[in-house]
Amino acid sequence: MQTAKQTKTPNSTLDKAKKGKPITIVNLPQGNIRSQLIRLGITEGDTLKCIERLPGGTIVVQKNRQEIAVGFDLAKKISVIIQS
Amino acid sequence: MKSDNIVNLNSVKESQINFDESLQLVKKEKVVLVGNPNVGKSCVFNYLSGMYVDVSNFPGTTVSLIKSNYKGKDVYDTPGIYGVSSFNDEEKVAKEIILDADVVLNIVNALHLERDLFLTQQLIDMGKRVTVLLNFSDELKKRKIRISTAKLSEHLGVEIIETSAVNKTGFDKIDYAIEHAKVGNQQLDLHFMLQQVMDKSIPQAEALLILEGDQETSDKYNIPNGTADEREKIYIGRRNRVNEIVDIVEFEDSKKGEIFNLLGRLSLTPLTGIPILLVMLTLVYFFIGDFVSQQIVNYTEKVIGKGVFEYNVKSFVADYTPSTIDVQVLDQNNNVVEQKIFAFKDGINANQQLANEFKNFSSKPGTVSEFHYSNPFVRLFFGEFGVITMTITYLLFLLTPLVIGFYFVMALLEDSGYLPRLATMLDRAFNKIGLNGRAVIPIMLGFGCITMANITTRLLGTEREKSIVTAILQFTIPCSAQLAVITVLLSGVGIQSLLIFAGVIFTVLITLSTVLNKMLPGESSPLLIDLPIMRFPRMSNVAKKTFFRSYGFMKEAGFWFFVGALAVGIMEITGLLNVWQNLLAPLTTTWLKLPREAASAFVMGMVRRDFGAAGLFHMHLSAMQATVAIITITLFVPCIASFVVMLKERGWKEGIAIWIGTWVTAFFIGGLVAQIII
Ligand SMILES: Nc1nc2c(ncn2[C@@H]2O[C@H](COP(=O)(O)OP(=O)(O)OP(=O)(O)O)[C@@H](O)[C@H]2O)c(=O)[nH]1
Ligand SMILES: [Mg+2]
Numbered sequence: 001m002q003t004a005k006q007t008k009t010p011n012s013t014l015d016k017a018k019k020g021k022p023i024t025i026v027n028l029p030q031g032n033i034r035s036q037l038i039r040l041g042i043t044e045g046d047t048l049k050c051i052e053r054l055p056g057g058t059i060v061v062q063k064n065r066q067e068i069a070v071g072f073d074l075a076k077k078i079s080v081i082i083q084s
Numbered sequence: 085m086k087s088d089n090i091v092n093l094n095s096v097k098e099s100q101i102n103f104d105e106s107l108q109l110v111k112k113e114k115v116v117l118v119g120n121p122n123v124g125k126s127c128v129f130n131y132l133s134g135m136y137v138d139v140s141n142f143p144g145t146t147v148s149l150i151k152s153n154y155k156g157k158d159v160y161d162t163p164g165i166y167g168v169s170s171f172n173d174e175e176k177v178a179k180e181i182i183l184d185a186d187v188v189l190n191i192v193n194a195l196h197l198e199r200d201l202f203l204t205q206q207l208i209d210m211g212k213r214v215t216v217l218l219n220f221s222d223e224l225k226k227r228k229i230r231i232s233t234a235k236l237s238e239h240l241g242v243e244i245i246e247t248s249a250v251n252k253t254g255f256d257k258i259d260y261a262i263e264h265a266k267v268g269n270q271q272l273d274l275h276f277m278l279q280q281v282m283d284k285s286i287p288q289a290e291a292l293l294i295l296e297g298d299q300e301t302s303d304k305y306n307i308p309n310g311t312a313d314e315r316e317k318i319y320i321g322r323r324n325r326v327n328e329i330v331d332i333v334e335f336e337d338s339k340k341g342e343i344f345n346l347l348g349r350l351s352l353t354p355l356t357g358i359p360i361l362l363v364m365l366t367l368v369y370f371f372i373g374d375f376v377s378q379q380i381v382n383y384t385e386k387v388i389g390k391g392v393f394e395y396n397v398k399s400f401v402a403d404y405t406p407s408t409i410d411v412q413v414l415d416q417n418n419n420v421v422e423q424k425i426f427a428f429k430d431g432i433n434a435n436q437q438l439a440n441e442f443k444n445f446s447s448k449p450g451t452v453s454e455f456h457y458s459n460p461f462v463r464l465f466f467g468e469f470g471v472i473t474m475t476i477t478y479l480l481f482l483l484t485p486l487v488i489g490f491y492f493v494m495a496l497l498e499d500s501g502y503l504p505r506l507a508t509m510l511d512r513a514f515n516k517i518g519l520n521g522r523a524v525i526p527i528m529l530g531f532g533c534i535t536m537a538n539i540t541t542r543l544l545g546t547e548r549e550k551s552i553v554t555a556i557l558q559f560t561i562p563c564s565a566q567l568a569v570i571t572v573l574l575s576g577v578g579i580q581s582l583l584i585f586a587g588v589i590f591t592v593l594i595t596l597s598t599v600l601n602k603m604l605p606g607e608s609s610p611l612l613i614d615l616p617i618m619r620f621p622r623m624s625n626v627a628k629k630t631f632f633r634s635y636g637f638m639k640e641a642g643f644w645f646f647v648g649a650l651a652v653g654i655m656e657i658t659g660l661l662n663v664w665q666n667l668l669a670p671l672t673t674t675w676l677k678l679p680r681e682a683a684s685a686f687v688m689g690m691v692r693r694d695f696g697a698a699g700l701f702h703m704h705l706s707a708m709q710a711t712v713a714i715i716t717i718t719l720f721v722p723c724i725a726s727f728v729v730m731l732k733e734r735g736w737k738e739g740i741a742i743w744i745g746t747w748v749t750a751f752f753i754g755g756l757v758a759q760i761i762i
Contacts, residue, residue, distance in 0.1 A: 034316065035167070035169070035171070035316070036166065036612060038202075038319045038323050039166040039167040039199075039323075040612070041198045041199045051349070052349070054354065054511070055354060055512070056511075056512030056515075057512070058512055064198055065195050065196065066196050066198075066199060067614065067615040068613070069507070069511070069613050069615060070610075070611065071511050071515070071520050071610035071611030072512060072515070073610040074610035075610075
C-alpha cells in the first residue's frame, strides 16, 4: 500500500495549492515536523482539500471535518500533486 | 480489523495492576486527564475538582500541570498534546505526569476522531490504564454523525463513555470510567518490539518512548533510543491503524456534514478578514470607550466613589481630627456659585454649632466638599491621595468596572474560536518579525493581563519566539488595567492623541521585534495550527471567566496598590518624594516636558504601570502632555507580578535585560515624542 503511494511524482508544493482544489500529499519534510504532521493526520498519500490560500502563501487545508492552517515556510517544503 | 494482529495485554499486566493496587494503601491514585488541545479537558477538570481553570476555544489554553482532588484521588489537568513525546515544553510536562499516572482519562473530540485517536492508541501502546471520554457528543447529534462506541471499544480494548462537557452529560459515568480503566489492545509487531526493550527491565510506557526516539527517556536508562526512521515506522503504523478504526466506527448520515462555517472562513482571508477585524475593534471601542468608561464609570467613580464612599469616610474622620473643609456649590456647568470654608480646630464633633451649619450647607444639591487634615498621618491614610480613600475609589469604582469590561471582551473573543483564525490571517506579517501567526494568541491575551500572557508564551515553538514575544509583551502591550486608565486619560482629548499613542507604540513593537529577530540565533518555527469550530460564545463560560479574572485582578492589584500608595505617601511625609522629584526634574520637565510631580507617577509605575498612569489623573495635563505621559508609562517597566513570572519563565539574564531595557526605551521614546509634539 505504501509503495504504491510513493510511486506518484509530485507536480508542485503545498504553498501553490489553489482554493477549493483537492491536493495529494507526496512527500513531507524530515524531522520532528514530519512526526507532528502524521499525528495531526496528514500523511503521505492523503488527499486533502485546500480551502483557503492567503496572499503570501499561508494555506488552510481541510481533512475530514478538521481545518488546519499551514504556514508558507512549511507549505513550500511539502511536495504535492495538485489535481485540476 | 484483523484481530489476529492485535494483542490484549490485560492478562500480561494483571500482576502489575495488583501490585499497583496494594500500593494505593499508601499512595493516592493519580487520575490524569489527557487529550489533544481544545477537546474539553479543563471543562471536565473543573467539574471533577470544583475548581476553576480557564476554558477557551483555542488550542493551548492550559500550559501547565494543575492538580486537585476528586473523591480521595488526585486529578490532574494537563496541557493539550497531539502525542506523547518531547517536541515542546507542554509535551514534556504532560509526558512526566502520564508516566506517573495510575488511570488516564483520555478526552477525545468526537468530531476529530482521526486526529485524536492517534494519542489514544499511543497511550494504549504505553500500557496505561485508559478510559476514553468521547466528548463533543452534542455536536455529533447536531451534525448527524454516528459513532459506534461498542465497535470502538472492541477495537481499542478500553471503555468508551460518551460525554458533552458543556452540557455535563455523561458525567455521571465518570466514576465508572475511572474504576474500569484498563489496558487496551496493541498491534502485535509493536508488542514484540516493546518486549525486547522491556526485557531490560524498563516499564512498558518508557520502553515505548525509547523506541519512539525520546531522548529524555533513553538518557534516563542510558540505552540508545530509536532512530527517526523507527519512530516514523511506529507512527505510520499507528496512523494507519487509527484510520482503519475510524473507517469502521464512524457513519456520517449526510455526506454533506462538512462544516461550512461562513464567518470562520470569511475571517481567514485579508479581503474580508480585515474589515471583520475593524468592525470588531470599533464595537469594542464603543463598548469600552463610550459605554463603560463614560456612562458606568462616571456613575461609579463620581457618585458612589467620591460622593458616597469618600464623603462618608472623610467626614467621619473629620468628626474626630482637626480639619478644614472647603465646600463648593456648583451649577450644571461645574461653575462655582457659592463657597464656604469651615475650620474645625478639634474635629467636627467638638463644635456643634459650626457642625450644624456645615451639615446644612453641604447637603445642598450640587455641593462638593474637600477635606483637609492637619495631621500628616491622617492625611496619609484619608487625605486627597490617602492610602485608604484613594486606593478604594480608584480600584473599586474606577478601574474595576473598566477591567471587567476588558475581561468581558477578551472572554468573548477567546470563546468564539476567532483567535486561531486571526493567527492564520496575520501569519505572513508575523513572519517578517521572526514569529509565526500563533504569537497572536499570547499578544492578544496580553491586552487582558501581561502576567498571564507571559505563561502562554509556552505555546510558541522555539526559545527565540518566546524571547521575542516576552519582550513585546513587557515593552509595548498595555494590559486591561492600563488600557482602562488610558481610556480615562484620553477620553475628551480627541482622537489625535489616541492615534499618536497607537502609532508610537506600534512602531516600537515593530522595531523591537525586528532587532531581536536579527540578533537572536536560530530560526523560528512555521505555523501549524488546527482551527477550532467558530461559534457564538457561551455566556455562562464568558461570565464565569470574567468574574474569576476580575476577582483575581482586584485581589492582586488591591494589595500592590496599597503598597505603592503607602510608599508614595511615606516618601511625601519624609520629604523623599521631593528629593526624587528634584532628581528626576531635568528628565521630567525638560526632556519629557511634564510637570515635575509626574516623577511620582514613576514610583507608582514601578509597582504597576496602571497605577503610574493613574497618578497622572489630577495633574491637569494638556492633551499632548497626556499623550507623552501615557506613551512613557506604557513603555515603562512591567508590573511586579509580571516581572516575577517573566523571571521564572525566561530566566534572570533575559528578565533583567528586559526590565532595564524598558526604563531606557520609555524615557528615550517618551522624550523624543515630547520634543516633537509639545
Ligand atoms: N460543543 C461542545 N463544546 C465543548 C465540549 N467540551 C468542551 N467544549 C468547548 O471546547 C473548548 C475547549 O475546552 P477546554 O476545556 O478549554 O479544552 P482543553 O482540552 O482544556 O484545551 P487546552 O487547555 O487548550 O488543551 C471550549 O470552548 C469549550 O467550551 C462539548 O462537549 N461540546
Ligand atoms: Mg485546558
